[in-house]
Amino acid sequence: MNTKRYLIRIGAVIGVVATSIALAGCSSASSSPKAPTTLTIAAPNGPNSLDPALNGNGTPLIWYTQLAYEPLIKRAADGSAMPGLATSWKYSADRLSFIITLRKGVKFSDGTPLTAASVVAWLQYYKAHTSFQWMQNVSGIAASGALQVTLTLSTPDPLLPIAIDQEGEAGDIVSPDGLKDPAVLGKETHGAGPYVLDTSATIANSQYVYTANPNYWDKKDVHYKKVIIKVIADENSTLAALRSGQVDAAAISPKNVASAKSAGLQVTAAKAAMAGIYFFTLGDSSSPLANLKVRQALNMAVDRKGITKTLYLNNGVPTTQYVPEGMPGYVAGLEKKYPFDTAKAKKLLADAGYPNGFSFKMVVQPGASSQNLLSQAVIQNWAQIGVTVQLTAPTAFPDYVTALETGQYAATSLNFYYSAQLTDLQQLFTKPALYNAFNFDLPEANTLATEQRKYDITSAAGKKAAETSETYMVDNALAVPISSTDTVMASSKKITGVDFTSAFPIPDLTTFKPAN
Amino acid sequence: MIKTLGLRLLASLVLLIVVPTVTFWLQAITPGNVAQQILGIGASKSAINTLNHQLGLDQPVWQRYLTWLGGFFHGDLGKSYITGDSVTGTLGGRLGVSLSLIIGALIVFTIVGVGLGILSSTGGRVFGRVIDIISTAGIAIPNFWLGVLLIGVFAVQLNVLPATGYVPPDQSASGWIASLVLPVIALSFAGITGVAKQTRDQMLVSLASPYARSLRANGASESSLLFRHALRNASGPIITVIGLIFVGALSGSVVVENIFVLPGLGSQAVQSTTQRDLPVIQGIAVYFTIIVVVVNVVIDIVNTILNPKARAS
Numbered sequence: 001m002n003t004k005r006y007l008i009r010i011g012a013v014i015g016v017v018a019t020s021i022a023l024a025g026c027s028s029a030s031s032s033p034k035a036p037t038t039l040t041i042a043a044p045n046g047p048n049s050l051d052p053a054l055n056g057n058g059t060p061l062i063w064y065t066q067l068a069y070e071p072l073i074k075r076a077a078d079g080s081a082m083p084g085l086a087t088s089w090k091y092s093a094d095r096l097s098f099i100i101t102l103r104k105g106v107k108f109s110d111g112t113p114l115t116a117a118s119v120v121a122w123l124q125y126y127k128a129h130t131s132f133q134w135m136q137n138v139s140g141i142a143a144s145g146a147l148q149v150t151l152t153l154s155t156p157d158p159l160l161p162i163a164i165d166q167e168g169e170a171g172d173i174v175s176p177d178g179l180k181d182p183a184v185l186g187k188e189t190h191g192a193g194p195y196v197l198d199t200s201a202t203i204a205n206s207q208y209v210y211t212a213n214p215n216y217w218d219k220k221d222v223h224y225k226k227v228i229i230k231v232i233a234d235e236n237s238t239l240a241a242l243r244s245g246q247v248d249a250a251a252i253s254p255k256n257v258a259s260a261k262s263a264g265l266q267v268t269a270a271k272a273a274m275a276g277i278y279f280f281t282l283g284d285s286s287s288p289l290a291n292l293k294v295r296q297a298l299n300m301a302v303d304r305k306g307i308t309k310t311l312y313l314n315n316g317v318p319t320t321q322y323v324p325e326g327m328p329g330y331v332a333g334l335e336k337k338y339p340f341d342t343a344k345a346k347k348l349l350a351d352a353g354y355p356n357g358f359s360f361k362m363v364v365q366p367g368a369s370s371q372n373l374l375s376q377a378v379i380q381n382w383a384q385i386g387v388t389v390q391l392t393a394p395t396a397f398p399d400y401v402t403a404l405e406t407g408q409y410a411a412t413s414l415n416f417y418y419s420a421q422l423t424d425l426q427q428l429f430t431k432p433a434l435y436n437a438f439n440f441d442l443p444e445a446n447t448l449a450t451e452q453r454k455y456d457i458t459s460a461a462g463k464k465a466a467e468t469s470e471t472y473m474v475d476n477a478l479a480v481p482i483s484s485t486d487t488v489m490a491s492s493k494k495i496t497g498v499d500f501t502s503a504f505p506i507p508d509l510t511t512f513k514p515a516n
Numbered sequence: 517m518i519k520t521l522g523l524r525l526l527a528s529l530v531l532l533i534v535v536p537t538v539t540f541w542l543q544a545i546t547p548g549n550v551a552q553q554i555l556g557i558g559a560s561k562s563a564i565n566t567l568n569h570q571l572g573l574d575q576p577v578w579q580r581y582l583t584w585l586g587g588f589f590h591g592d593l594g595k596s597y598i599t600g601d602s603v604t605g606t607l608g609g610r611l612g613v614s615l616s617l618i619i620g621a622l623i624v625f626t627i628v629g630v631g632l633g634i635l636s637s638t639g640g641r642v643f644g645r646v647i648d649i650i651s652t653a654g655i656a657i658p659n660f661w662l663g664v665l666l667i668g669v670f671a672v673q674l675n676v677l678p679a680t681g682y683v684p685p686d687q688s689a690s691g692w693i694a695s696l697v698l699p700v701i702a703l704s705f706a707g708i709t710g711v712a713k714q715t716r717d718q719m720l721v722s723l724a725s726p727y728a729r730s731l732r733a734n735g736a737s738e739s740s741l742l743f744r745h746a747l748r749n750a751s752g753p754i755i756t757v758i759g760l761i762f763v764g765a766l767s768g769s770v771v772v773e774n775i776f777v778l779p780g781l782g783s784q785a786v787q788s789t790t791q792r793d794l795p796v797i798q799g800i801a802v803y804f805t806i807i808v809v810v811v812n813v814v815i816d817i818v819n820t821i822l823n824p825k826a827r828a829s
Contacts, residue, residue, distance in 0.1 A: 046787075049598075054554070131555045131563055186600045203609060204599050205787045206779035232680060232777050240667045240679035241777070263672075396790035401552045 036514040037225040039495065042232045042241055042250035046205040050197065051185035052172035053130040058417050060251065060487075063509050065172050067210045067227055068109070069191035070217075072100060072119075072164040072171030077511070079503025081161045085114060085173055085192060095156040095454065100164075102147040107215040108175035109189070109196040116143035122173045123149070125182065133426070133434065134163035134170045156453045158462065159422060167419065167506065194222045194510055205231055223497075223513035235369070242490050249491035249498060249512065253369065254315035260490040268498050269315055271324040271418065272487035272505030275374055277362070277480040278414040278428065283440025289360065289410055293352035295477035299338040301345035301385045307377045308483040311370050315486035320474055322416070322424040324484050324502040328457060329421030329466030334474045346385045357386020360410040363403045364393040368415035374482065375413045404437050414479070418505055421466035422452045429478055448472055524816060528809040532802065533585075539801040540584065543794050544577045550597050550792045571597055584798065593802065594795035596788075603799035607781060611803060613682050614769060614780035616692070618807070620700040621765050625707030626758055632708065633715020633754075634742065637723065647712055654709030659768050663702035663775040670698060680777035699776040703768050707761040714757040718750030725749075751822045759815045763808060 047064035048056045055065050074084035088101045106114040123141045138160075140152030151160070164171025178190025187204070189197040195210035202208050210227040230247060232238045239256050241247040243263040252260055252267075260267055279295070281287035288294045304318035320337050323329045349357065364375050372393050379389045392409070394400045403409060414435075416424065427434040429445040448469045455462035473479075487505050491498045497511040551567035568574050572583070587594055593603035636647040671679035677698055683691035722728060723746050731741055770782030777783075781800050788796040 048554070131560065183600050186598075203779045204601065204606060205784070206777075230681070230777065234775060234777075236664055237667070237680050237775055237777055240672050241681075243672045244675055244679040246679055246681060398549060398552065398790075398792050401549060 036494065038228065039224045039226070039249075039509075039512055040228045040230060040247050041509060042230050042238045042247040044231070044233055044235075044238070044251070046208075046231045049186050050189060051129075051182065052169040052174065053126045054186075055169060057132060057134075057169045058167055058419055058423075058506075060506055062166055062169060062506060063229060064208060065169055065189075065191075066166045066193065067195045067229075067509055068189035068193045068197055068213075069169075069172035069174070070106075070193040071166045071169070072102075072173065073161050075162075075165040075167060075504045075508075077499035077504060077508065078501055081165065084165070085119075085171070086164075089161065091156075091456075096153045098151040098153065098157075098160050099144065100149045100151070102149070103217065104147060106192055106217045108173075108177070108192045109213045109215055110175055110177050111215060112175050112177060114173065114192055116145060116147055116149050118176050119143075119149050119173055121176055121179055123151075123170070125174070125179055126170050129182070130170070132168075132170075134159070134168045155450075158453055158455060158457050159420060159426075162419060162423070166508065167504070192217070194218075195227055198226075207231065221510070227509065239490075242492070245492065248495050249489060249507075252488050252490045254311075254313040254486070254488060256490075257313070257315065257488060264493065265490045266493060266498070267488060267490050268500070268507075269486040269488045270500050270505055271317075271484050271502035272500075273368075273418060273485050274319065274322055274324075274414070274416045274424075274481050274483070275316075275368070275370070275485050276414050276416075276482040277375070277378055277411055278435060279411050279479060280436075280438045281410045281440070282442065282478065283438065287360070287410055288352070288354055288358045291352050292476060293348050294354065295480075296338070297345040297348035297352065297385060298382060298387065299477045299480050300341050300348065301387075302338075302378055302381050302480060302482060303340050304482050305340065307374065307381075311373055311377070312483055312485050315488055316483040319481055319484040321470060321484075322428075322473060322479075322481055323421050323466075323470065324418055326502055327418065327421065328463040329470040331467050331470055331474075334471060337474055338477070342381075342384050349385055349387070354386075357388065359388035359390070361390045361392065361408050362411040362413070363400065363409040364391065364413045365415065366394055366397055366400055370485075371413040371415055378480070378482065407438070415485075418502055420457050421470055422449065422457065425449050425452065425469050425473070429473065442478075444472060445469075445478075520820070521813070521817070524813060528813065531809060532805050535805045536588070536798050536801045537581070537585075540581055540794070540798060541577075543792075543797060544580075550794070554598060584795075588802070593799045596796050597793050598788075598791050598796075603795050606796060607784065607799050607803060610780050610784055612684070613778050614773070614782060615807070616682075616685075616696055617699055617703060617772065617778060617780060618762075618765055618769055620696055621704040621707065621769075622758075622762055622811070624700055625704040625711055625761065625765075628704075629708045629711025629758075630715050630747075630754065632712040634719060634747070636712065637716045637719035638742070644716065647709075647716060651709035651713045654706045657705065659702050659706060660771045660775050662705055663699070663772055666698045666702055667775070682778045682780075695778075699772050699778060702775070703765055703772045706768070707765055710761050711754065711758060715750065715754050718753055719746055722746035722750045748822055752819065752825075755815055755819045755822070759812055762811055762815075766804060766808065 043060060043063060045061065047061050048054060050064060052065045052069055055061055071084045072086040074082045076082050085103055085106060086100045087103050089099065091098055102114060102116060102119065108114065120141050120143050127135045127138065137153050137155050137157040138151050139154040142150055144150040162168050173192060174185065175190040178185055188199055194213055194216045196213045198209040198211050208229045212222050212225050216222055232241060235253055235256065238250050239252060239259060242250055242260065242265060257267055279289045281289045284290055308316045308318045319335065321330060321334055362375060364372050375391055379391060382389060392403060394403055425445065426449055429442055430449045431439060431441045431446060452465040452469055455465055489498050489507055494515055495512050496515045497513045498507055499511060500507045550571065550573060551564045555563055555567060572580060584594060595602055596606055632647060636643045667679050670677045678695050681695060683695045685692040728741060728746060731745060769780065770785060773780045773782040774786060781803055784796065785800045
């Protein structure tokens with residue numbers, strides 16, 4: 001027999017056999033409809049830790065903890081604070097105490113009851129181990145009743161309800177069993193939430209599998225038997241998984257919106273974060289960035305409209321502000337403050353004493369994918385007025401921190417999830433502040449923060465104080481906010497409940513349910 | 517042959533110590549603060565120092581290396597800095613995934629590559645030219661681009677194969693194969709063409725040689741000439757190339773695992789490197805070295821079986 005024909009025949013047989021095995025497999029692997037008892041979500045990163053004291057907060061990383069840990073306060077999609085493990089809470093008249101009343105009859109997933117003592121134990125552990133600032137003003141934690149806990153404050157702090165909701169994670173109570181050996185909290189969950197982590201099915205940084213918690217206090221509110229979060233780092237792979245039905249919901253980037261819609265997916269969006277540039281050297285008299293006119297010139301030289309349209313398409317609006325429209329603190333008039341005007345910016349720079357411009361180094365914050373492009377676009381704008389910027393873009397967070405520690409970088413790109421105006425003020429411009437790496441001291445910022453802390457965030461006085469702070473921050477061009485960007489969620493038509501607004505821009509997985 | 521094998525094993529053992537040592541020292545001189553990464557930007561200096569002490573990172577590098585080496589000789593690869601899980605536990609589940617992908621690619625590019633090579637060596641000039649063109653394309657096309665293309669066509673448009681993910685064989689044998697089809701194609705494509713070209717070249721040399729002419733003159737059938745004689749004589753360089761391409765496929769697997777979201781060693785390597793999770797990176801270096809060593813030993817054995825000349829050396 002002719003060898004060639006022989007080989008071709010063999011090849012064809014192998015091909016047919018392999019294809020039929022594969023196609024047989026695919027009928028059970030991909031095209032079978034997902035049972036409505038399982039919800040599958042895709043996320044671009046795994047959690048920093050499953051321990052609520054160590055996990056990232058204020059970003060979608062809270063998905064990993066919110067499924068298993070019920071917070072004291074549950075923030076609804078419209079931003080309002082609803083009862084969770086706490087049924088009521090209030091400040092004392094002098095606002096130096098915060099009293100929390102706990103829900104009766106709640107059990108942790110391990111069957112032990114929720115008591116004031118267990119809450120106190122958790123909060124003490126949290127305060128001792130976290131590196132976040134949510135509890136920084138709490139000087140005392142004590143049980144003031146069988147189901148009541150009182151926090152004593154060293155100075156008024158209106159952000160406590162946020163600290164103990166699913167965003168801040170300080171209220172993600174861990175059972176006493178879990179606290180016995182805190183090392184296990186990195187891979188197991190011991191909460192009172194609607195689900196429990198299934199450690200045997202979970203593969204760290206690949207997929208996290210949660211099963212319904214039989215001890216959950218509000219059983220009718222548990223919509224699935226199983227929730228799976230798959231870690232898919234690549235945007236295209238996420239979109240492919242969504243389009244082929246492997247994943248029910250995921251965040252997508254604005255450029256994939258059209259593709260998602262044409263695949264029959266629902267697309268929900270809301271303003272979620274401020275993208276811009278932040279300056280470290282505001283207190284360094286030798287740095288041009290410490291000069292008000294210089295910063296105002298830099299603000300005026302940025303083509304916010306053009307950059308926003310190019311990078312964020314229909315899912316971003318240009319802004320000069322730190323909070324989105326609709327949030328207390330937003331002042332419509334401030335949007336007119338820095339119109340795009342290269343000539344005027346150049347003149348301001350000359351007035352400030354830099355007719356020939358100047359140069360500095362900037363580092364891109366890794367994480368948000370468009371930060372690099374945003375930085376490059378801004379640098380091109382600034383080059384037009386003679387300001388030269390050397391950009392470094394570390395790929396991983398440890399390199400970013402190392403870069404900051406060298407002290408050579410005067411600025412960084414910023415992607416700041418919306419929380420409250422006071423959160424911006426406290427994390428950016430007070431001393432100390434999370435981002436204030438070089439410890440600049442702006443007395444007015446500190447004073448305004450102290451003033452804002454006296455009032456509830458949503459009260460009239462609180463709103464007024466927030467507006468005053470916002471005006472101060474924008475008038476003094478402390479940083480360069482550029483765009484108010486959306487979180488965009490694509491979800492299968494088989495689920496509903498994917499709700500979120502700019503008041504609380506992180507979708508709550510526990511509200512997703514099958515569409516009927 | 518035993519002596520060759522023995523020497524080879526000894527060399528492999530040395531390699532098994534040298535490779536992780538090199539990665540350890542490379543990691544040690546790279547700046548970066550693991551404790552900072554775990555605790556975040558806002559961490560206080562004292563919290564960072566405490567965690568550094570807990571993880572043993574405040575010890576001098578020599579001491580840390582010797583501690584790791586000591587553990588290694590006891591089969592203990594340490595614990596992940598990030599999750600606290602044992603390294604062998606973290607990597608154990610992922611080894612099967614990587615092996616399925618890599619061995620699958622090895623089988624595919626060997627069989628298909630050799631098959632195509634034989635076909636084109638017996639076919640006409642046209643066939644040979646076609647193989648040449650495909651070879652160039654195979655080397656030029658990046659495997660991640662091919663992967664995305666395959667997903668777009670087969671998973672999204674036609675919906676006949678899964679877009680992402682891995683199904684373990686004990687869960688569903690057909691699902692396992694289905695989840696591997698596209699990744700294996702993406703990973704093996706460049707290899708197929710390399711092997712095919714090498715096979716064709718070697719076969720042409722063999723088929724044109726004097727002994728082939730003598731066999732034909734003696735009436736030997738074409739297929740016996742092809743398989744029993746020519747292919748065996750050509751096998752030396754072909755097998756060498758297969759070994760080389762396999763090592764290339766190991767690094768290619770990292771990218772393919774990321775595109776197809778396969779929870780294997782490659783995707784863990786990417787994760788652990790960005791997180792500065794030194795014990796896990798060391799563990800992956802060890803596992804990869806073992807895989808390379810084992811495959812090369814097998815290739816050597818196959819080579820000595822097929823080539824009497826190799827036995828002598």
